[in-house]
Amino acid sequence: MTDITFAELSDRRRFGMLQYLVCLKGILVREGLRYLNQRERFISSLVRPLLWLFIFAAGFRQVLGVSIIPPYQTYVLYEVYITPGLCGMILLFSGMQSSLSMVYDREMGNMRTLLISPFPRWFLLVAKLLAGVAVSIIQVYVFLAIAWFWGVKAPVVGYALVLPALFLSGLMLGALGMLLSSAIKQLENFAGVMNFVIFPMYFASAALYPLWRVQESSPLLYTICRLNPFTYAVELIRFSFYGRIEWTSLAVVIAFMLVFMGAAIIAYDPARGLMLRKQETGGS
Amino acid sequence: MRNAERTELSKAMSPAAEEAAGGLPLELTAISYSYGARKALDDVTFSIEAGRFAVLLGLNGAGKTTLFSLISHLFATRAGRIRVFGHDINRKPGLALRRLGIVFQARTLDLDLSVRQNLSYHAALHGIGGRQASQRIDELMTSIDMADRLHDKARSLSGGQIRRVEIVRALLHRPSLLLLDEATVGLDIKSRATILADIRKLVDRDRISVLWATHLIDEVNAADQVVVLDRGRLVADGRVADIIAGTATETINQAFSKLTGITDIRSAGARP
Numbered sequence: 001m002t003d004i005t006f007a008e009l010s011d012r013r014r015f016g017m018l019q020y021l022v023c024l025k026g027i028l029v030r031e032g033l034r035y036l037n038q039r040e041r042f043i044s045s046l047v048r049p050l051l052w053l054f055i056f057a058a059g060f061r062q063v064l065g066v067s068i069i070p071p072y073q074t075y076v077l078y079e080v081y082i083t084p085g086l087c088g089m090i091l092l093f094s095g096m097q098s099s100l101s102m103v104y105d106r107e108m109g110n111m112r113t114l115l116i117s118p119f120p121r122w123f124l125l126v127a128k129l130l131a132g133v134a135v136s137i138i139q140v141y142v143f144l145a146i147a148w149f150w151g152v153k154a155p156v157v158g159y160a161l162v163l164p165a166l167f168l169s170g171l172m173l174g175a176l177g178m179l180l181s182s183a184i185k186q187l188e189n190f191a192g193v194m195n196f197v198i199f200p201m202y203f204a205s206a207a208l209y210p211l212w213r214v215q216e217s218s219p220l221l222y223t224i225c226r227l228n229p230f231t232y233a234v235e236l237i238r239f240s241f242y243g244r245i246e247w248t249s250l251a252v253v254i255a256f257m258l259v260f261m262g263a264a265i266i267a268y269d270p271a272r273g274l275m276l277r278k279q280e281t282g283g284s
Numbered sequence: 285m286r287n288a289e290r291t292e293l294s295k296a297m298s299p300a301a302e303e304a305a306g307g308l309p310l311e312l313t314a315i316s317y318s319y320g321a322r323k324a325l326d327d328v329t330f331s332i333e334a335g336r337f338a339v340l341l342g343l344n345g346a347g348k349t350t351l352f353s354l355i356s357h358l359f360a361t362r363a364g365r366i367r368v369f370g371h372d373i374n375r376k377p378g379l380a381l382r383r384l385g386i387v388f389q390a391r392t393l394d395l396d397l398s399v400r401q402n403l404s405y406h407a408a409l410h411g412i413g414g415r416q417a418s419q420r421i422d423e424l425m426t427s428i429d430m431a432d433r434l435h436d437k438a439r440s441l442s443g444g445q446i447r448r449v450e451i452v453r454a455l456l457h458r459p460s461l462l463l464l465d466e467a468t469v470g471l472d473i474k475s476r477a478t479i480l481a482d483i484r485k486l487v488d489r490d491r492i493s494v495l496w497a498t499h500l501i502d503e504v505n506a507a508d509q510v511v512v513l514d515r516g517r518l519v520a521d522g523r524v525a526d527i528i529a530g531t532a533t534e535t536i537n538q539a540f541s542k543l544t545g546i547t548d549i550r551s552a553g554a555r556p
């Protein structure tokens with residue numbers, strides 16, 4: 001795969017596809033290794049949704065009975081309803097975790113190693129995003145395996161069909177995290193992201209309750225939920241489990257993914273983005 | 285040759301041909317940079333010739349790190365122009381960065397990864413993978429007598445060893461210009477001497493050009509090109525002997541004191 005000499009490498013004016021793949025692989029491997037080295041991160045990423053599944057969902061099963069709504073063709077247990085939302089939760093927290101790790105890398109100087117690579121910056125950022133999404137999808141499948149043994153099951157084929165939905169949703173949320181990381185000046189400011197981004201996104205969505213129930217109790221909250229891209233990520237995942245495509249959700253997720261990714265790439269452009277404004281205020 | 289002519293020529297040439305045709309390793313022309321109202325660099329112009337060890341000398345806050353951030357394209361140049369082997373860093377950052385090896389002042393190894401994992405990651409970021417990366421890593425780590433530390437976590441290395449691994453990392457893709465920002469800060473005398481000797485050997489043996497930023501005057505050799513920055517302005521550029529003669533002093537220490545206005549050279553580092 002790498003039978004190219006240094007002389008050839010320096011003589012070429014542009015990198016070939018092979019070098020792009022080598023670079024992508026390097027970023028994927030590094031992200032995977034970092035993840036393996038941080039076992040607490042792996043455990044906490046699973047504990048959070050499992051607590052919701054085992055305790056919250058079990059406790060609220062009777063209170064929050066769910067009617068027959070698409071894609072479900074019969075009454076389902078609250079645990080079943082909440083599972084796509086918990087998959088979304090893993091992707092959301094993982095996206096923000098990647099954002100946190102980028103802020104940390106920037107403070108510690110590791111980010112510079114990435115940014116001084118001769119590959120185009122958009123490619124480096126997309127590769128980093130893909131690496132983060134790959135790790136978060138593994139987390140989702142481990143969670144689903146545990147849920148399976150707990151008795152929360154989707155159609156077997158649904159576990160394969162949901163993969164593209166997880167991938168797209170992961171990209172959208174990871175890109176949002178990347179955009180936020182460019183705006184966060186210091187690691188300490190990350191608590192604000194938890195309070196002002198992660199929790200509102202999660203709670204004001206279709207993850208925990210069907211939207212018709214939200215609408216009954218608060219039309220304003222319903223409107224907020226409809227404006228929240230996370231709602232569409234959850235619905236995309238939910239329908240995919242049953243082999244169905246929710247086209248509106250798919251369009252919204254792709255659109256927000258492109259917007260967040262484009263904004264993140266601009267934000268990390270040394271000449272145009274938020275990094276520039278940070279420099280102007282004396283940041284590194 | 286005028287810059288415009290050189291640009292036109294470089295479009296049709298390979299990097300090696302550009303170098304042969306006169307593209308200097310580093311050319312800075314009228315570089316200015318501000319953080320808001322605070323001017324960090326003011327109209328800085330200098331260049332480095334091939335195979336030269338150039339010392340960028342300045343007190344803390346002189347603008348050395350800002351200059352490194354501009355050359356490595358972490359910051360975008362807004363006034364002036366930076367060329368690396370003829371490639372404008374703003375217009376062709378990829379081509380310029382391929383020729384650069386960079387060691388930042390801050391430690392940038394991932395402490396949770398092993399030395400080999402860190403180096404493989406960097407090689408991949410330059411499109412070098414697999415057997416070729418592995419061979420190059422072994423070769424360079426053997427050359428600094430640290431091959432036995434390849435599988436150790438970076439966290440377990442001493443400050444001097446981390447710095448030497450960072451230099452190896454900067455050399456993995458065989459750059460033609462090496463930038464080192466305060467590479468010996470915080471190290472003991474022995475580590476400082478070893479690192480400096482390693483880098484000088486590279487210049488002599490491989491004709492790599494080096495820009496070595498420091499505030500430590502004892503790291504300057506008589507044959508070096510010295511560029512002195514003071515509060516963002518370039519106050520001297522030339523051979524040691526020329527700078528001494530130009531300031532009518534007897535030593536480079538005295539010349540530096542005179543140029544930067546410090547009275548006690550022993551406390552050089554932070555401006556009083």
